[in-house]
Amino acid sequence: MNAPHILLIDDEAIALANLTHVLEREGYRVTACRDGQTGLAALAAGDIDVVLTDLRMPGIDGLEVLHRVRADRPDVPVIVITGHAAVDSAVEAMKAGAYHYLAKPFRLAEARELVRSALEFARLKRENRELRHRVEGLKNPYTIVTQDLAMQRLLETARRVAGTDASVVIQGESGTGKELLARYIHQHSRRSAGPFVAFNCGALTEELAAAELFGHEKGAYTGAVARRVGLIEAAAGGTLFLDEVAELAPSVQVKLLRALQEREVLRLGAVTPVPVDVRVIAASNRDLRQLVESGGMRADLYFRLNVVNLALPPLRERRDDIPLLAYHFLRKFAAAMDRPVCTIAPEALTHLTEYDYPGNVRELANFIERGVALAEGEVLGKEHLPQHLGRLAVRVYAPPLATAPKTLQEQERELILQALQLAGGNRSEAARMLGIDRVSLWRKLKKYGLYGR
Ligand SMILES: Nc1ncnc2c1ncn2[C@@H]1O[C@H](COP(=O)(O)OP(=O)(O)OP(=O)(O)O)[C@@H](O)[C@H]1O
Ligand SMILES: [Mg+2]
Known part of the structure; x- marks a missing residue:
């Protein structure tokens, strides 16, 4: 499952083993590294949620790791482990943007609590930013939404x-x-x-x-x-x-x-x-x-x-924009009508993306506005879209002759990518958009080699 991923960096084998054990028992995925170099490589490769690093290490030390994380992955909280009574370095690390420090010797329970609160902190920060984006998008009615x-x-x-x-x-x-x-x-x-x-x-x-x-x-x-x-x-x-x-x-x-x-x-x-x-x-x-x-x-x-x-x-020449615009209008109209609808059912999204839109973006906006008015719960389903959409889709949408039609698997992979993008990388949210649970999404991510994206 999509458990939080913790990156541990410590040159002391025993400390590393202990922390790994404690955090794995919490259900986290743990990547343990013995030096800063390997740690940074793991950071670049993976979907790390929190970094826990020792400060004093040969080669790339904890402070350098901290700087790199702040520069490359500013959303990832870093907890630094400082030596006995090394108050100065703790202060320095905090100034450099560490989330918190752990002074040796520390109790493992302390480390566990800090990691938990760092994860919560990162989650809130993420949510906050999403909300701010939404509010800004709503405040400025002239935002042009496109990924084309x-x-x-x-x-x-x-x-x-x-x-x-x-x-x-x-x-x-x-x-x-x-x-x-x-x-x-x-x-x-x-x-x-x-x-x-x-x-x-x-x-x-x-x-x-x-x-x-x-x-x-x-x-x-x-x-x-x-x-x-x-x-x-x-x-x-x-x-x-x-x-x-x-x-x-x-x-x-x-x-x-x-x-x-x-x-x-x-x-x-x-x-x-x-x-x-x-x-x-x-x-x-x-x-x-x-x-x-x-x-x-x-x-x-x-x-x-x-x-x-x-x-x-025309919109039919930039179909990748359809889901993006659909969600843009969904948020807009749901907020305007004070409706709880926040997701488009996969089947509805398929109908939407395959339609030809002679009326272009305005027509799509009208579909969604109507759908939001009709939907009762959180999901806008195909029953809330005009009936001709599904039928027309088959007739009107002909892929360009030169390219072979996409296989179902290719389409599924694309939909998953789109959902992930729309959800800003948040897998639970993406799973919800796709109408599947997180375990299924996780399996599909593995299957399509999208894991870690
Ligand atoms: N890329 C986009 N992102 C967000 N909203 C869009 C986008 N494109 C169009 N819209 C919205 O779709 C609706 C139609 O757009 P607009 O009125 O600018 O089209 P138009 O080309 O002037 O149409 P017409 O030719 O009918 O006058 C508007 O509500 C507009 O805000
Ligand atoms: Mg006009």
């Missing part, structure tokens, strides 16, 4: 671009996260304290869209009873997000281009333009270049906007 390499590269580019004032075009199917990415860029820019103003270019008629974007003076047209500041001006110092930019009427496209080039806005009915400082991010779920070619969008506006082009891949 292409997406991570895209985010890296986005962060680099964010530091400049360059216009950006974001392309992607509906629900891929275009607006989210636009907010991400805004947040990473020097304009983050300024406004983020979003405008859906397809939602209004030509006249209303122009009035909305550029504003108007009093009496500019019938119904303009007061002066009104437009959205471009409202975004001054910040970011203007133009959603579905290709839907703008040609006349409005011309005015927009002029405003961007001159960095000033002419309100309807006004004679003097107002200078504005905005960064524009435009989005579309259509291929803008093609639209330009077919005359649907002005080429000059396109080139003005398309300084940087970011293409968001």
Whole structure:
């Protein structure tokens, strides 16, 4: 079973044997080493939970072990064993970040208690961090969740671009996260304290869209009873997000281009333009270049906007993100609805990962939101997902021709890896996600050579 793993390092054979005996009797797994060198090797190789090391040893001594553990595995508590009346070294070790010290001669029961409390300490620290992550994720609604390499590269580019004032075009199917990415860029820019103003270019008629974007003076047209500041001006110092930019009427496209080039806005009915400082991010779920070619969008506006082009891949092209996103939304909606649901049943997760998502991330979010509302206990099962999911999965999901379909064992191995990753390496949690007990998980880890990961 997944018993805590204790690393013991002591050059005295008898002390080492005694401690090993006591700790093994507690049910721990113990790796005993006679010197620091071997100890550090064991640390690098294994899933050590606590280190217990003698301070004075030939070669790599306990203090050096302590430093290395603090640097490489800061979550692993280190208990140092100090010699008779070696108060100075105990103090030094504590300063260097030891969890505690054991002064020789010590009772074995004392060592046992210290190890137990160190394990508890590490567990609390881990839980604490997980909670903090969750809370931060919930506090910031604009977190972009992904483990996909292409997406991570895209985010890296986005962060680099964010530091400049360059216009950006974001392309992607509906629900891929275009607006989210636009907010991400805004947040990473020097304009983050300024406004983020979003405008859906397809939602209004030509006249209303122009009035909305550029504003108007009093009496500019019938119904303009007061002066009104437009959205471009409202975004001054910040970011203007133009959603579905290709839907703008040609006349409005011309005015927009002029405003961007001159960095000033002419309100309807006004004679003097107002200078504005905005960064524009435009989005579309259509291929803008093609639209330009077919005359649907002005080429000059396109080139003005398309300084940087970011293409968001559809969700079905980054399936590894599905479980990650599913759990992200599960936490989010469970917290929002105050529901105890915290796990997705393996079968449900399979259905989710095999579906094709024409509506991309938004569609997945909707599935989970609905599932959280329907689930009564802690588990979101396949019965809480739309029925067509399981059936569609088989039909829609065809693996790329060049690769052979994965065997069940390969799939199982992948699911286990995913669960471990989602659980931050916590095996009990991973087992719970997978709906199996810890012993079964342990057997599977062995079987797939994942033990120690
Ligand atoms: N990688 C992601 N991580 C977390 N949430 C995401 C991610 N991608 C999208 N979302 C969420 O999915 C929903 C849809 O995203 P968004 O509105 O940004 O998509 P869009 O591409 O602008 O869609 P549309 O084309 O329909 O306007 C939002 O609630 C968004 O927060
Ligand atoms: Mg959008």
